[in-house]
Amino acid sequence: MKKDVAVIGGGMTIFRRRLKETGKELSFLAAKMAMEDAGIQKDDIDMIVMGTAPDAFDGIHMKGENLLDGAAGAGKPYVRVFNGGGTGVFAPIAGWWHVASGVADVCLVVAEEKMGSCYPHPQTAFQHIWDPVLDRPLHPNLVWLFAMEMNRYMTVHGIKKEDIARVAVKNKRNAVGHPCAQLADPNITVDDVLNSEMMAWPVQRLDISPPSDGAAALLFCSEDVVRQYTDDPVWVGGVGWNIDSTMWTNRDLYFPRYVAHAAKMAYKMAGIVNPRKEIDFAEPYDPFDYKELHHMEGLLLCDKGEAPILTREGVTQRDGDMPICPSGGLLGVGNPIAATMGQKVCELYWQLAGKAGKRQIPTNPRVGVGQAWGDIMQMATVMVLKR
Amino acid sequence: MTFTEKQTDPTAPTHWRGNMQADYLYPNGVAGDKFFKHLKNNDNFLATVCPDCEKIFFPPRLYCEDCFVEIPGENWIEVPATGTVRLFTTATINAHGKKMETSKTIGLIDIDKTDGAMLGIIKSSEMDKDLLGLKVKAILRPREQREGTIKDILYFEEI
Structure with a gap:
């Protein structure tokens, strides 16, 4: 008998390029x-x-084991989950199933990343994720790959770069209210993004979230014991995940179909029939500004190619009809891969519990969706929280 | 059939030769920073005491993993750089399976006045004897040569 699962606590460290704390700390x-x-x-x-x-x-090979005593794991049933950039939402999904299955009444989920240890830059580590025979001999870089995907998205829908830059501006401004934020900027403009350093056309410096160190945590609790902790729980409505082929060369990259599959799985569980009407706000994964738009479409929150238009019209602002990344997202708060659980799921909890402080959405939201994305443009993880 | 072939030359199958190069700067951490800075300028060690269970952590930690509480600054104490051999082994073959020119004895040293221990190289006048329970002291680099790393502890020597 599946248990209903509530979120009863959240935590998040400051995010910075290099922190003096160890991963355990x-x-x-x-x-x-x-x-x-x-x-x-x-x-x-x-x-x-x-x-x-x-x-x-x-x-640190087997770093899950290294981190466990800092995650209250010593002497407890403990498991590490990992699926690249999708981990920030997959870890809470695993927390959910520990409780939903009835094997745990209370499950702590900790998400940690310390990218600063990889020196001089964590791109060194990313170089090893490619196929060792077909791709790696050509020394590909993830920024190049995403530049090609961004180009494809812009070309198919005729999207102007300035409409993508608006996402970076919105999120870095939203992050001004976030105590953990690495790249909040209250004065950033579209021109700042368009004039920033060109890295791999059409990707410029301010289109990308920064590598970070950081950690986040969530507590999941069974319906059987939740009243011991709160009278007004936030519930997990649904979860979904999906992964597409690593042969990205054989897919059309303009639409992330794996995100749509994961979203449909989560929405079905949550009883959501019309996500555009029933979901009040979203935290799609935004390591690049175009990815927020791509993922809004993958999450079925708008038509294909419509996300830049909604952004231009202000619909996705914190006080708009469909606030997107009210946390400030990865672009504003930072991108310590797995620890982005802090923006993608902790933020849903804080918004729904009325604990988001300066970032609080003013319209009393009741349903939010968070999503992460990773690997070679193939992994999607989705969680719906509701009140 | 590949599975039934006896393959003795690893370079015989067509292949691309690669590596997984990556370099690191591992931070000592909040507790480690204090521990190693002290070690650089002193001849004893630092430890931390859990405010709840009073367990004494060596090497010092920022938190107690059992009580899951942060250890405050006033709970740092100095402890002697001496201890007792709890476990040991003497290695004669290296990680590549080759005979070592000189054997190496390593052990787990329970550090005095703490509940903690550390891995260390052990040197004794009688290496063939049972070292369990041997009282040892840490031999540190000359102070002017210390860098504030674990390598400042050269080895442990019988007292």
Whole structure:
């Protein structure tokens, strides 16, 4: 018998390019914040899920095991989950199933990433994710790959670069209210983005989120015990995940069909028939500005090619009809891969629980969707939270 | 059939030769930073005491993993650079399966006045004897040569 699952606490460290804390220490700080938010002790936690992306970032093989004592995992049932950039939403999905299955009443999820250890730049680690025989001998770089995908998206729909730049402006401005933010900027303009350094056409410096160190944590709790912790729970409505072929060369990149598959899975579980009407706000994965638009379309929140128009019309602003990335997203808050759970799922919880402070959406939202994305443009993870 | 072929030359199948190069700067962390800075200028160690269970962590940590509480600054203490051998082994073959020119004895040293231990190289006048329970002290680099890393501890020597 499946249990209903509530979120009862969240925590998040500051995000920065290089932090002096170890991964264990970052995990501890985030986990402790979530436990204090929920009013819960280590003894009350049945199981722990750790989400952390490639070992090559921290430079510790089996880093899930290394991190566990900082994640309250010592002497507990503990497991690490990992699917690249999708981990930030997949870790909470794993937390959900620990509780939904009935094996745990309370499950702590910690997501950690320490990209600064990989020196001089974590792109060194990304170089090893490609096919070793077909791609790697040509020394491809992820920015080049996403530049090609961005180009395809712009070309199919006739999208102007300035309409994509508006996403970076919105998110870096939204991040001004976020205490963890790395790249908040209240004065940034579209021209700033368009005039920033060209990296790989059409990708410019301010189109991209920065590598970061950081950690985030969430506490999931069964319907059986939730009233011990809160009278007004935020619930997990649905979860979905989907992965497409690593042979990205054989797919049309203008639309992320794997995101749509994952979204449909989550919406079906949540009983959502018309996502555009029933979802009040969203946190799609935005490591690049065009990805927010791509993922809004993949999440079926608008028609294909419509996301830049909604953005231009202000619909996706925090006070618009469909706020998108009210946290400030990866573009504004930072991109410590797995720890972006802080923007993509913790933010849903904080918004729905009325704990988002300066970032609070003014229209009393009741349903939010968060999504992460990763690997070689192939992984999507989706979670719906509701009140 | 590939599976039934006896393959003795790893370069015989057509292939691309690659590597996985990556370089790191591993931060010592908040607790580690304090520990190593102290080690650079002192001849003893630092440890931390959990404010709840009073367990004494060596090497010092920012938090108690059992009580899951942060250890405050006033709970840092100095402890002697001495201890007792709890476990040891003497290695004679290296990681590549080759005979080592000189054997190496490593052990787990319980550090005095703490609940913690560390891995260390052990040197004793009688290396053939049972080293369990041996009282040892840390031999540190001369202070002017220390860099504030674990390598400042050269080895542990019988007291």
